[in-house]
Amino acid sequence: MTDLKLEAAKAALQYIKPGQTIGLGAGSTIAHLVNLIATETKLAGTLTFTSSSFKTTGLLVQKGLNVKAPALLKYIDIYFDGCDQFDPELNALKSGGGIHTTEKILASMAAEFILLGDAAKFAPQLDTTYPMVIEVLPAALQIVLHQLTTNFPGATLKQRISTQKDGAVISDNGNMLIDVYFDKLLPLNELNISIGMIPGIVEHSLFYKVAAKAIIAGEDGISVITP
Numbered sequence: 006m007t008d009l010k011l012e013a014a015k016a017a018l019q020y021i022k023p024g025q026t027i028g029l030g031a032g033s034t035i036a037h038l039v040n041l042i043a044t045e046t047k048l049a050g051t052l053t054f055t056s057s058s059f060k061t062t063g064l065l066v067q068k069g070l071n072v073k074a075p076a077l078l079k080y081i082d083i084y085f086d087g088c089d090q091f092d093p094e095l096n097a098l099k100s101g102g103g104i105h106t107t108e109k110i111l112a113s114m115a116a117e118f119i120l121l122g123d124a125a126k127f128a129p130q131l132d133t134t135y136p137m138v139i140e141v142l143p144a145a146l147q148i149v150l151h152q153l154t155t156n157f158p159g160a161t162l163k164q165r166i167s168t169q170k171d172g173a174v175i176s177d178n179g180n181m182l183i184d185v186y187f188d189k190l191l192p193l194n195e196l197n198i199s200i201g202m203i204p205g206i207v208e209h210s211l212f213y214k215v216a217a218k219a220i221i222a223g224e225d226g227i228s229v230i231t232p
């Protein structure tokens with residue numbers, strides 16, 4: 006069976022030009038892209054990379070590629086990332102990894118944010134299959150949970166708890182993570198604003214009108230869509 010994530014990564018490689026600064030997110034599709042870039046030794050040596058993910062950063066370093074911390078950069082040529090689900094407007098729900106805050110920062114630094122996905126991730130409209138992940142300042146945990154319960158009575162809220170330590174999962178930024186399973190989604194523009202306005206929420210994982218392009222790999226080949 007064709008590895009569609011690998012096919013999406015192969016198509017993404019074609020967009021990278023010598024000398025560019027490339028931002029990378031997380032996940033298996035992005036790992037394929039790093040592996041492919043590393044085999045293109047002539048091109049790879051001209052590129053600068055940054056990533057929202059410790060795991061991806063580790064892979065880039067392991068491959069001997071030139072990596073810079075996001076804090077040292079203010080511009081990225083292309084930011085590539087996967088997602089859980091995206092729609093024809095390229096709105097996306099992301100972040101099983103709980104790293105969406107840095108992912109959004111890198112996407113905002115990029116001239117172009119290109120989503121990579123297999124066809125199974127493409128939905129006519131975003132639905133409630135995946136949670137919206139919310140990064141919350143520790144001091145605001147209880148009030149944010151209260152606000153979410155009040156504003157979205159049908160939603161199920163799950164704070165991420167470490168199974169090993171039996172304590173809270175702490176994000177890369179030292180904050181708490183809450184998975185919000187909505188019973189129904191508000192119009193995305195309303196959801197984007199209403200969640201973002203709750204004090205103490207650092208960022209949520211709905212990428213509303215952020216991506217400029219999506220590379221989708223299906224059994225019938227690659228398609229590239231723009232909103």
Ligand code: 5RP
Nearest residue numbers: 032033034087088099100102
């Ligand atoms: C991480 C993400 C990933 O991009 C998303 O989970 C996709 O992963 P994969 O390429 O393994 O399907 O949003 O925060």
